[in-house]
Amino acid sequence: MAIxxxxxxxxxxxxLAEFAKALAHPARIxxxxxxxxxxxxxxxxxxxxxxxxxxTVSQHLKELKNAGLIDGSIDGPRSCYCINWxxxxxxxxxxxxxxxxxxxxxxxxxx
Amino acid sequence: MAIxxxxxxxxxxxxLAEFAKALAHPARIxxxxxxxxxxxxxxxxxxxxxxxxxxTVSQHLKELKNAGLIDGSIDGPRSCYCINWxxxxxxxxxxxxxxxxxxxxxxxxxx
DNA sequence: TTTATTAATCGTATATTTGCGATATAAAAT
DNA sequence: ATTTTATATCGCAAATATACGATTAATAAA
Numbered sequence: 001m002a003i004x005x006x007x008x009x010x011x012x013x014x015x016l017a018e019f020a021k022a023l024a025h026p027a028r029i030x031x032x033x034x035x036x037x038x039x040x041x042x043x044x045x046x047x048x049x050x051x052x053x054x055x056t057v058s059q060h061l062k063e064l065k066n067a068g069l070i071d072g073s074i075d076g077p078r079s080c081y082c083i084n085w086x087x088x089x090x091x092x093x094x095x096x097x098x099x100x101x102x103x104x105x106x107x108x109x110x111x
Numbered sequence: 112m113a114i115x116x117x118x119x120x121x122x123x124x125x126x127l128a129e130f131a132k133a134l135a136h137p138a139r140i141x142x143x144x145x146x147x148x149x150x151x152x153x154x155x156x157x158x159x160x161x162x163x164x165x166x167t168v169s170q171h172l173k174e175l176k177n178a179g180l181i182d183g184s185i186d187g188p189r190s191c192y193c194i195n196w197x198x199x200x201x202x203x204x205x206x207x208x209x210x211x212x213x214x215x216x217x218x219x220x221x222x
Numbered sequence: 223t224t225t226a227t228t229a230a231t232c233g234t235a236t237a238t239t240t241g242c243g244a245t246a247t248a249a250a251a252t
Numbered sequence: 253a254t255t256t257t258a259t260a261t262c263g264c265a266a267a268t269a270t271a272c273g274a275t276t277a278a279t280a281a282a
Binding site: 061 | 258
Binding site for chain 2: 051
């Protein structure tokens with residue numbers, strides 16, 4: 001963009017957008033799905049399963065980690081990743097709060 | 112990207128990523144918040160409230176509409192937007208399903 | 223009919239994301 | 253000590269996203 005205007009929005013809005021951005025790629029959805037299905041640490045199997053190069057997968061993992069959605073530790077030549085359920089719940093809760101708040105009175109005749 | 116690899120993922124993964132992408136900007140979060148709080152059509156007030164130009168807001172609205180998250184109709188010189196609650200629920204549900212599936216057995220010693 | 227008014231679209235500049243090969247790092251295995 | 257294995261990081265190219273001014277379109281108001 002010419003100038004990023006993101007600072008012009010509230011902290012909460014930026015946080016939610018960051019969370020969504022972390023989910024905004026099928027590779028990252030797929031990674032999370034893998035981690036969720038195992039509900040445990042996965043050590044290295046991710047690259048084998050995805051149709052992406054090792055460096056690309058590593059980058060996606062980094063983004064998920066930066067967003068706080070996964071935890072990971074490196075034990076020398078192998079790594080260990082798992083979902084940070086707490087963070088996940090937090091954000092899902094915030095979204096639900098935002099957009100379900102008034103949904104009770106739903107079904108307006110509209111547009 | 113050099114070559115988009117998105118087709119390499121499942122339909123569902125792509126759909127969820129698309130949904131997330133639509134939410135991946137604070138301006139679009141703000142717009143949805145406005146629409147949710149009114150729980151009714153908003154006619155044009157959006158540009159006045161946001162710190163963005165009319166053309167930029169229009170573009171964000173278009174993206175939300177393409178993603179199916181909002182409905183909108185144009186009545187000559189004015190428009191009318193509201194949240195598509197059904198679509199919203201659908202996607203939120205899918206996310207919950209994906210990532211809560213195994214959460215029951217949660218709290219593994221991990222990483 | 224002319225003149226607002228409101229919103230979509232076009233063109234363009236800049237920023238960010240995506241992806242990969244190459245390289246670096248770090249422990250384990252030989 | 254050297255090699256292997258697994259992963260992170262760097263540097264680059266290509267694709268997308270973001271933002272805005274200018275223009276267009278379409279109705280309402282005068």
